[in-house]
Amino acid sequence: MIAIIDYDAGNLRSVEKALKFLGEESIVTRGQKEILSADKIILPGVGAFGEAMDHLRKLELDKVIQEAVHRQIPLLGICLGLQLLFEGSDESGGVEGLGILDGQIVKIPDTLGLKIPHIGWNSLHLKNQGRLFEGVPEGTFVYFVHSFYLKAKEESIVKASADYGVTIHASVEKDAVFACQFHPEKSSSMGLRILQNFAKTGEV
Numbered sequence: 001m002i003a004i005i006d007y008d009a010g011n012l013r014s015v016e017k018a019l020k021f022l023g024e025e026s027i028v029t030r031g032q033k034e035i036l037s038a039d040k041i042i043l044p045g046v047g048a049f050g051e052a053m054d055h056l057r058k059l060e061l062d063k064v065i066q067e068a069v070h071r072q073i074p075l076l077g078i079c080l081g082l083q084l085l086f087e088g089s090d091e092s093g094g095v096e097g098l099g100i101l102d103g104q105i106v107k108i109p110d111t112l113g114l115k116i117p118h119i120g121w122n123s124l125h126l127k128n129q130g131r132l133f134e135g136v137p138e139g140t141f142v143y144f145v146h147s148f149y150l151k152a153k154e155e156s157i158v159k160a161s162a163d164y165g166v167t168i169h170a171s172v173e174k175d176a177v178f179a180c181q182f183h184p185e186k187s188s189s190m191g192l193r194i195l196q197n198f199a200k201t202g203e204v
Helices: 012-021 032-036 049-058 061-070 080-084 188-199
Strands: 002-005 026-029 040-043 075-078 103-107 118-123 141-146 148-152 158-163 167-174 177-180
Touching (some): 002 032, 026 032, 040 188, 061 075, 075 080, 080 148, 118 158, 141 188, 148 167
Parallel strands (some): 040 075, 075 177
Antiparallel strands (some): 158 167
């Protein structure tokens, strides 16, 4: 069972639909027991960093996520879900993130000819043998929607990057924590492969 965390940040049903297509059982929930008893957990989300952290804290889901990480339940953050795993964001100065991973979320700079937010398909440069990318070729195109991007402190956790005026750390993995800035559930067959790889994490 995969628990999809509901904290009023949107994008839940598209993830649920993609998992159903893959034949994976999932539940959209904010229940502590359901989340911590799940085999895997997904933290999706679109919207503002500060508002999302406020929702997580009010629902005490920040503590649940920390406990899940402590128990090493595989966790996948998607889009805003990736950003929340880090220390903070330029979008919401002074608001602390979950701090599970080291790094900051910074604004994509205004670069001639590039629109912000970064919306659409972009290719991935794969490195450091990411488990999410087994069977996914170098240069695969995936779908992004964001104005802020990750600068991870540890280069070794970065498993995929993309170029959009700057180098975007597009996917990270550390222990049982995985995250994608792009939307695998909206990234066609290769995006589904990435979700399937996450669903099979830890299986022999």
